Amino acid sequence: MPHIEIGDLRLNYLDEGRATGAPVVFAHALGSDLRIWDNLIPLLPQDLRLVRYDLRGHGRSTTPEPPYAMGALIRDAERLMEALSIREAVFVGCSIGGMIAQGLAVKRLDLVRGLVLCDTAAKIGTPEIWQDRIDQVRSYGLESLADPTMKRWFAPAFRQGPEGQLWRERFIEGDPDGYAGGAAAIAGTDFYTTTARLTLPTLALVGSEDGSTPPDLVRETAELIRGSRFEIVRGAGHVPSVDKPAEVAALVTEFLRSIGHV
Numbered sequence: 322m323p324h325i326e327i328g329d330l331r332l333n334y335l336d337e338g339r340a341t342g343a344p345v346v347f348a349h350a351l352g353s354d355l356r357i358w359d360n361l362i363p364l365l366p367q368d369l370r371l372v373r374y375d376l377r378g379h380g381r382s383t384t385p386e387p388p389y390a391m392g393a394l395i396r397d398a399e400r401l402m403e404a405l406s407i408r409e410a411v412f413v414g415c416s417i418g419g420m421i422a423q424g425l426a427v428k429r430l431d432l433v434r435g436l437v438l439c440d441t442a443a444k445i446g447t448p449e450i451w452q453d454r455i456d457q458v459r460s461y462g463l464e465s466l467a468d469p470t471m472k473r474w475f476a477p478a479f480r481q482g483p484e485g486q487l488w489r490e491r492f493i494e495g496d497p498d499g500y501a502g503g504a505a506a507i508a509g510t511d512f513y514t515t516t517a518r519l520t521l522p523t524l525a526l527v528g529s530e531d532g533s534t535p536p537d538l539v540r541e542t543a544e545l546i547r548g549s550r551f552e553i554v555r556g557a558g559h560v561p562s563v564d565k566p567a568e569v570a571a572l573v574t575e576f577l578r579s580i581g582h583v
């Protein structure tokens with residue numbers, strides 16, 4: 322797998338579609354990896370350049386010692402895009418990936434010309450909730466978080482089916498330090514003030530069954546960004562690119578067309 326190196330950190334990525342196409346960069350949710358985009362990528366226009374990566378502590382990227390700061394995760398995205406000569410991308414982020422998207426757009430508008438914010442918010446949960454999860458993963462491992470997490474991620478029918486079960490296994494196979502590090506980054510993030518300054522083209526979408534960042538929370542963040550569009554994906558949970566990829570592909574493609582990115 323291709324990767325870039327930032328000091329001791331190795332970030333794994335995939336660079337697909339047309340190399341000269343307009344770039345779209347994808348950042349995944351906590352406790353997952355770049356495979357959350359597997360179902361979606363083939364349904365998007367293939368004349369785009371489609372770049373996805375594993376966050377630090379996730380997938381095949383390496384795991385620095387936790388905790389992580391949101392600023393470090395944003396810097397990772399910057400370094401990846403610079404290394405791959407990507408500018409003026411549409412940045413698609415799910416959950417913590419959507420927080421990275423918001424922070425990157427505030428910091429580096431030269432890198433980002435549009436946002437797709439999936440199941441994310443300017444602030445997710447409370448520091449206490451995240452500290453409880455960090456304590457739990459440290460004491461009992463990721464398996465102890467798997468069932469409640471899958472309930473937040475997927476509606477019952479999908480969760481009990483083969484793909485839901487596969488994502489439960491993948492979650493457990495993740496790196497507990499990476500999870501704890503990412504959880505600490507979310508705990509320390511409140512982007513209400515900075516996200517409210519954004520004016521770039523933005524599509525915010527959320528699964529109707531999302532148990533982590535429910536529709537009202539995502540709508541509230543969308544309303545901070547002047548001119549943004551908000552959509553609910555019926556039947557989807559916290560990771561709609563996994564359980565409702567066709568619906569997400571249609572929304573994202575229409576958004577990309579509306580801003581002349583494709």
Ligand SMILES: O=C(O)CC1=CCC(=O)O1
Pocket residue numbers: 349350351352415416417418445470473507532533559
């Ligand atoms: O609640 C969860 O486990 C899901 C989640 C919250 C932030 C994120 O990236 O994933």
